[in-house]
Amino acid sequence: MQGCYYKSNQKPAEAPSEPVINAVPEAVETEPVKPEPIKPEPIKPEPIKPEPIKPEPVKPEPVKPEPVKPEPVKPEPVKPEHVAPKPAPANATLTIKGQIALDQSKLKEPNAELTNTIVYFEPADPLNTKLPTTDAVISTLNKQFDPSVLAITAGSTVSFPNMDRILHNVFSVSPTSEFDLGLYSAGLAKDVVFEKPGVIYVHCNVHHSMQADILVLETPFFTQVDQNGSFELTNIPQAAGKLKIWHPRANIKTLDLTPENDHKNIKQSIIITRPEVPKHRNKFGKSYRRTRY
Numbered sequence: 001m002q003g004c005y006y007k008s009n010q011k012p013a014e015a016p017s018e019p020v021i022n023a024v025p026e027a028v029e030t031e032p033v034k035p036e037p038i039k040p041e042p043i044k045p046e047p048i049k050p051e052p053i054k055p056e057p058v059k060p061e062p063v064k065p066e067p068v069k070p071e072p073v074k075p076e077p078v079k080p081e082h083v084a085p086k087p088a089p090a091n092a093t094l095t096i097k098g099q100i101a102l103d104q105s106k107l108k109e110p111n112a113e114l115t116n117t118i119v120y121f122e123p124a125d126p127l128n129t130k131l132p133t134t135d136a137v138i139s140t141l142n143k144q145f146d147p148s149v150l151a152i153t154a155g156s157t158v159s160f161p162n163m164d165r166i167l168h169n170v171f172s173v174s175p176t177s178e179f180d181l182g183l184y185s186a187g188l189a190k191d192v193v194f195e196k197p198g199v200i201y202v203h204c205n206v207h208h209s210m211q212a213d214i215l216v217l218e219t220p221f222f223t224q225v226d227q228n229g230s231f232e233l234t235n236i237p238q239a240a241g242k243l244k245i246w247h248p249r250a251n252i253k254t255l256d257l258t259p260e261n262d263h264k265n266i267k268q269s270i271i272i273t274r275p276e277v278p279k280h281r282n283k284f285g286k287s288y289r290r291t292r293y
Contacts, residue, residue: 098266
């Protein structure tokens with residue numbers, strides 16, 4: 001119907017008297033959620049083939065070395081090591097031969113006896129065998145000792161028989177063997193054992209001109225030269241050692257020998273300087289009295 005107006009009998013709603021501003025929602029309690037464990041699946045790595053790399057050639061640049069001046073080094077002295085000689089075959093021996101001469105140019109009267117020269121060999125290493133001993137004799141005859149020079153090994157015994165019709169008193173004041181046999185007449189003999197090595201000067205307490213020289217050795221390898229000055233030592237061990245030349249009127253001469261030396265052509269000269277009978281006193285340390293016998 002045209003121009004018809006409908007009017008309602010309901011009243012319009014009233015607006016709220018106070019507006020609500022920033023309302024806070026109430027908190028809601030939530031329950032915790034436990035996560036379930038996840039098992040990771042293994043991953044198989046795929047092999048990777050490395051691609052070959054071709055190195056590019058590098059040309060080295062030439063380097064000029066700078067000259068270095070060496071510092072002077074003082075060489076330390078080197079001590080030579082001792083080389084032990086090779087041991088000689090068992091029971092190997094050698095012979096030592098030679099010629100000895102006396103130089104008596106310093107004497108007013110050249111009266112030294114060449115045959116009074118003793119030559120002996122001392123091995124560098126001590127012998128493993130016992131030193132042999134001997135029994136020797138030095139007689140008093142015609143107011144002299146006979147022989148006037150004697151070489152023996154340590155521990156040997158020397159007998160001094162009186163072969164004259166007069167009394168003699170044999171004695172020595174040498175430090176290594178001091179003894180006094182006292183006066184004894186013809187036909188009697190007295191003995192002395194020489195234990196220590198060295199030179200023993202023997203005199204008679206009655207007669208000043210009587211003197212004997214005994215060389216006591218610690219080696220069995222010794223000999224006396226002959227009238228021509230020749231000597232020969234046999235059965236010498238092939239080992240290093242010292243060859244010594246001794247005369248009662250000269251200083252001892254020593255030569256070092258090794259198995260490689262020439263042992264059969266030794267030539268030496270020794271100088272005589274001492275008188276035949278050096279000045280000495282009697283066994284009491286006093287001067288000798290003149291005797292008529």
